[in-house]
Amino acid sequence: MASSVTNISSTIDINFPKQGESISSVYEFQANFKKINESFKTLAKEATDHLKNTIQVSNNNDFGGNIIKGFALQNPSYRINDLGSVSNGVINLNYREGIYHKCTVESGYYTFNVQNWNSNNAYNKIRLELYNQSTATSSTFFIGFSGDVTYLGTPTSEIVLTGNTSIFYDVWTINKGLNLYVKPIGSLSVTSSSYYTSGGGGGGGGGPLPTISSVVPGLFGSSGYEGITIIGTNFVAGTYVRINNITITTSTASPTNITFISSPNAPGTVVSLQVFTPNGSTSTVVYYIDNSGGGGGDGGGPSE
Amino acid sequence: MASTITFYSNQININYPVVGEDNDTQGFRDNFSAIQSAFLVASSELSTIQDDGVKLTETNDFNNNTIKNVVLQNFSEVVKSRTVSNLSTSYAYVSLDYTEATYHKVNVLTNPSGTGTVAFSIINWPANGRYGRLYIDVKPDSTSTTTVSILGNSKIVGYTNTGSVAYQYTGTIFYELWSTDNGTNIFGTITR
Numbered sequence: 001m002a003s004s005v006t007n008i009s010s011t012i013d014i015n016f017p018k019q020g021e022s023i024s025s026v027y028e029f030q031a032n033f034k035k036i037n038e039s040f041k042t043l044a045k046e047a048t049d050h051l052k053n054t055i056q057v058s059n060n061n062d063f064g065g066n067i068i069k070g071f072a073l074q075n076p077s078y079r080i081n082d083l084g085s086v087s088n089g090v091i092n093l094n095y096r097e098g099i100y101h102k103c104t105v106e107s108g109y110y111t112f113n114v115q116n117w118n119s120n121n122a123y124n125k126i127r128l129e130l131y132n133q134s135t136a137t138s139s140t141f142f143i144g145f146s147g148d149v150t151y152l153g154t155p156t157s158e159i160v161l162t163g164n165t166s167i168f169y170d171v172w173t174i175n176k177g178l179n180l181y182v183k184p185i186g187s188l189s190v191t192s193s194s195y196y197t198s199g200g201g202g203g204g205g206g207g208p209l210p211t212i213s214s215v216v217p218g219l220f221g222s223s224g225y226e227g228i229t230i231i232g233t234n235f236v237a238g239t240y241v242r243i244n245n246i247t248i249t250t251s252t253a254s255p256t257n258i259t260f261i262s263s264p265n266a267p268g269t270v271v272s273l274q275v276f277t278p279n280g281s282t283s284t285v286v287y288y289i290d291n292s293g294g295g296g297g298d299g300g301g302p303s304e
Numbered sequence: 305m306a307s308t309i310t311f312y313s314n315q316i317n318i319n320y321p322v323v324g325e326d327n328d329t330q331g332f333r334d335n336f337s338a339i340q341s342a343f344l345v346a347s348s349e350l351s352t353i354q355d356d357g358v359k360l361t362e363t364n365d366f367n368n369n370t371i372k373n374v375v376l377q378n379f380s381e382v383v384k385s386r387t388v389s390n391l392s393t394s395y396a397y398v399s400l401d402y403t404e405a406t407y408h409k410v411n412v413l414t415n416p417s418g419t420g421t422v423a424f425s426i427i428n429w430p431a432n433g434r435y436g437r438l439y440i441d442v443k444p445d446s447t448s449t450t451t452v453s454i455l456g457n458s459k460i461v462g463y464t465n466t467g468s469v470a471y472q473y474t475g476t477i478f479y480e481l482w483s484t485d486n487g488t489n490i491f492g493t494i495t496r
Contacts, residue, residue: 026321033318033335040313040342047307047349055358060370069377075403077368077430078437080484096373100435100484122375127435127482168461168491185493186461 003046009039065119085133086110090146090276095124102129107139111276113146117177125172127185132161145171145182146276152183161187210234210275224264229257230275242274307349312341368431381406388422389413396422402438403428412444420446423453429487437482444477452477458490 012035017023055061079098083091088108093101096116103110110130118124132139139161159167167187173180212232230241235255241248243263250260258275315338321327358364384405388396389412400408412422422442430436444450454460458481481492 026323026327029321030319033316033320036339037313037316037318040309040316040339040346043346044307044309044313047309047346047353048305050353050357051305051307051349054353055371056352056356057358057364057366057369058356060372061366062372063374065373065375067375067377069379072380072382074363074382074405075428075430076406076436077434079370079372080433080435098435102484118373119375129484166491188459188461188491 003043005039005043005046008035008042011035012039093126093128095126099126100129101126102131104131104133105141106132106134107136107141109142109144111144111146112171114171114173114177114180117173120176121174122176123172123174124176125170128169128171129166130169131166132164135163137162141167143167143169145169145180146274147177147180149180149182152181159187210236210239212273212275215273224262226262227259228262229259230273231257232275235275240276242276307345309342309345309349312338312345315341368434383407383409385409385411387411387413396420398422398424400424400426400438400440401428402426402430402436406436406438407441408438409441410443412442412446412450420444420448421451421453423455425455426481426483426487426490429483432486432488433484435482435484437480440479440481442477442479454479454481454490454492456487456490458492460492460494463494 012032013028016028016032023029055063078100080100080102081094081097082102083093083104085104085106088110090111090113091103093112093114094116095114095118112128114126130141130143132141141159141161142157143159144157161167165188168185170183170185171180210232211234212230214231216229216231217226233256235253235258239253239258241250241258241260248260248263250258253259316335317331320331320335382405384400384407386398386409388398388410396412398410410422410424412420422444424440426438442452444452460479478495479492480495481490483490
């Protein structure tokens with residue numbers, strides 16, 4: 001973008017006052033001073049814009065999600081998000097906080113939920129380090145990741161670590177977390193492992209995996225406020241439900257039933273439903289479509 | 305940061321000289337002084353932009369400041385290639401500087417008649433609390449056993465807490481190493 005300072009400064013009469021001529025009017029002095037003043041105002045405005053928005057190597061820079069391209073990285077470092085000691089259950093990892101996340105853990109069940117992925121159609125990856133704070137010779141962990149996860153490499157859920165050591169995972173997405181890929185990098189002291197055999201499209205987690213066999217009614221009324229029942233298995237105490245990744249209020253729960261009141265949705269809306277148990281397990285994600293007719297009905301089972 | 309040019313340019317009396325009055329020539333000098341001061345400020349601010357602004361046509365050193373909330377496109381990482389030899393001593397010590405490159409390609413001319421050792425020391429990791437990652441692309445040429453060591457407190461996944469790994473292999477050995485504490489602890493994986 002070209003500066004517009006000269007648009008004004010070029011109108012300054014640099015030949016005034018003319019040699020050998022008497023000055024007929026002081027207004028011409030005033031006019032020149034005014035143009036100089038206006039030129040400075042324009043210059044200041046442009047300088048302010050540059051000072052505020054130009055990348056400066058002497059400051060931290062927030063690119064506001066814009067692209068920088070065509071460069072070579074040398075001597076980069078990356079921000080670390082060290083969550084310290086975390087408790088069993090669902091652990092939220094904020095992508096905005098860094099691409100290297102470290103959690104100090106003890107034996108138990110953990111499901112990691114990565115939030116705030118960057119833009120769609122961009123490759124975002126984090127590395128996760130789980131550091132075992134126990135000095136015991138054998139600590140057992142059940143590790144899972146929430147969301148629509150595809151495991152690469154050797155997908156183990158149950159791992160056993162020896163003493164103070166770490167295990168690493170890479171987690172990435174190209175569609176803002178809609179689909180995740182998880183690749184176990186490995187551990188410095190895995191003494192045994194068992195292969196995670198359940199799962200499918202949903203995220204694998206620790207403990208017994210909740211299953212959803214049906215959702216009644218299968219097609220929800222668009223006007224909402226109707227009772228919905230999720231029928232399945234392994235709905236242990238503390239199980240909760242998320243619709244479109246938002247935890248909802250459920251009214252009753254048993255090992256095989258969870259009920260809740262639906263919210264209004266536009267006809268034809270496709271939503272996701274997921275069941276989480278407190279030990280970190282997640283169900284297969286189920287998609288269902290609101291009945292455009294509204295009012296609820298005797299629809300079929302959920303579609304995936 | 306806002307520009308302060310107008311602090312001085314606003315001191316220019318745009319109504320000077322005044323019509324119908326004897327005007328002291330000091331008014332001219334005052335105006336010229338304000339103009340000069342405004343130019344000095346403009347020059348200083350432009351210098352800041354020129355000195356610290358990122359340039360599309362040059363290498364830019366961000367001095368470890370943070371850049372965030374950015375989408376990277378079409379970028380590469382600097383590679384440093386070298387050939388090391390341990391023909392005479394059967395031992396090669398190689399210092400790899402993180403600040404020079406994050407991909408180090410090392411051809412190793414080992415002792416063709418016997419075993420050899422190549423020891424890598426990585427210097428200038430990012431500061432403690434920053435995650436740094438680099439690759440070492442090692443290619444020994446010997447069919448005898450070559451031992452590759454990552455010096456320091458290095459732990460390689462799958463290799464029993466040691467950074468020293470022996471190979472009898474002439475192909476490329478690929479390390480990914482990382483540290484979060486300025487190299488005090490180095491973690492890594494090996495692919496070959």
